[in-house]
Amino acid sequence: MSKFPLNALKVLDISSVLAGPLTGSFFAEMGAVVLKIENKRTGGDVTRQWKLPSENPNDMHSAYYSSANYGKKIIMLDLMDSKDRNQLETYISEADVVISNFQKKTAQKLDLDPNEIVRRYPNLIFTQLSAYTWDDPRPGYDLVMQGETGWISMNGTDDEHLAKLPVAVMDVIASHQMRTATLLAMLNKAKTGKGSVIHVSLYKSALSALANQASNYLMAGHVPVPLGTLHPNIAPYGDIFFTACNQKIMLAIGSDAQFNKLWFTLINDIEKYPNFELNSDRVKNRSQLSDILQNAIHAIEKSSLVKKLDANQLPYCFIHNLSEVFNTPLAKEMVHTEKYGNYSSRSVSSVAFELFDNVLE
Numbered sequence: 001m002s003k004f005p006l007n008a009l010k011v012l013d014i015s016s017v018l019a020g021p022l023t024g025s026f027f028a029e030m031g032a033v034v035l036k037i038e039n040k041r042t043g044g045d046v047t048r049q050w051k052l053p054s055e056n057p058n059d060m061h062s063a064y065y066s067s068a069n070y071g072k073k074i075i076m077l078d079l080m081d082s083k084d085r086n087q088l089e090t091y092i093s094e095a096d097v098v099i100s101n102f103q104k105k106t107a108q109k110l111d112l113d114p115n116e117i118v119r120r121y122p123n124l125i126f127t128q129l130s131a132y133t134w135d136d137p138r139p140g141y142d143l144v145m146q147g148e149t150g151w152i153s154m155n156g157t158d159d160e161h162l163a164k165l166p167v168a169v170m171d172v173i174a175s176h177q178m179r180t181a182t183l184l185a186m187l188n189k190a191k192t193g194k195g196s197v198i199h200v201s202l203y204k205s206a207l208s209a210l211a212n213q214a215s216n217y218l219m220a221g222h223v224p225v226p227l228g229t230l231h232p233n234i235a236p237y238g239d240i241f242f243t244a245c246n247q248k249i250m251l252a253i254g255s256d257a258q259f260n261k262l263w264f265t266l267i268n269d270i271e272k273y274p275n276f277e278l279n280s281d282r283v284k285n286r287s288q289l290s291d292i293l294q295n296a297i298h299a300i301e302k303s304s305l306v307k308k309l310d311a312n313q314l315p316y317c318f319i320h321n322l323s324e325v326f327n328t329p330l331a332k333e334m335v336h337t338e339k340y341g342n343y344s345s346r347s348v349s350s351v352a353f354e355l356f357d358n359v360l361e
Contacts, residue, residue: 007031010032010033010095011097014088015101017171020129022171027182036072041080044060050064096125098125115197118195127200128199131144142171142202157226157228173206178200182198234253242297242298253314259279259282
């Protein structure tokens with residue numbers, strides 16, 4: 001298998017902000033030729049202007065923009081100008097995949113309705129992102145989706161201290177839906193020779209990622225409340241403790257077998273606390289369990305605790321900031337550096353898997 005399995009693919013990215021552009025950068029990382037069209041009238045993708053106070057206000061690229069536009073050829077067009085619109089039509093006719101997040105009204109005004117485009121170019125795959133549905137004109141950003149699909153109601157420490165996720169995760173999730181759907185459409189095209197229109201919803205993508213929190217409600221009527229780092233179904237999972245040297249450590253004990261190993265590693269007195277043998281007991285008696293574990297962990301230095309936990313293959317983590325994260329070998333492997341004249345862009349790869357040649361001899 002080639003290191004770049006999609007190097008014959010031509011992708012036209014006419015989307016903006018995050019979910020669509022992340023999809024385009026995924027295909028660029030897989031070797032596709034990705035051409036991104038940006039609005040000449042407004043100075044390009046709006047995220048070019050989403051800058052930290054520390055960034056150079058005169059640079060054409062922001063750190064935010066760089067996170068989602070790796071490996072693309074950028075062309076500025078005014079789609080209200082007939083010459084530029086005709087140029088776009090040429091790009092569409094040459095593309096295998098088009099990625100868009102235009103609202104329906106705007107798309108129809110610009111003659112970019114997905115169904116009409118694929119009627120003109122039957123081999124084309126058109127991947128369209130909408131906030132809610134294609135026919136719903138409401139705009140939607142990640143924050144709106146986090147609020148409307150329940151995510152913010154579960155984040156923070158209590159109802160007075162809610163929090164949003166600090167990454168636009170709804171966009172990231174929607175981008176994965178777009179990639180998967182596009183790859184499936186490519187497989188279908190390989191079998192049938194026909195293109196496809198794909199509709200992805202930011203709202204539905206957010207709902208699809210609720211996973212166990214959705215089923216907790218649908219099956220048990222449980223409405224989750226903010227728990228900080230705690231898990232509603234598992235304990236001790238997300239519980240924070242302090243070592244003797246005051247280092248924060250979180251445990252991620254996911255089974256009764258793991259808990260038994262943890263208990264005998266730190267306490268070694270299962271008969272004294274029988275209320276913790278089953279996960280359901282530990283969730284019910286979480287506060288009492290937390291006090292016992294905190295007393296035990298606070299008596300141990302970090303290095304000794306790590307040895308004990310590692311020796312028994314128990315899952316835990318220390319809480320790292322991004323400076324610490326990007327100094328680890330695995331993170332360093334995933335960092336892109338790209339040059340734009342005098343400007344240097346750095347971003348993390350959206351591809352978290354490896355492709356191997358000749359797996360079977």
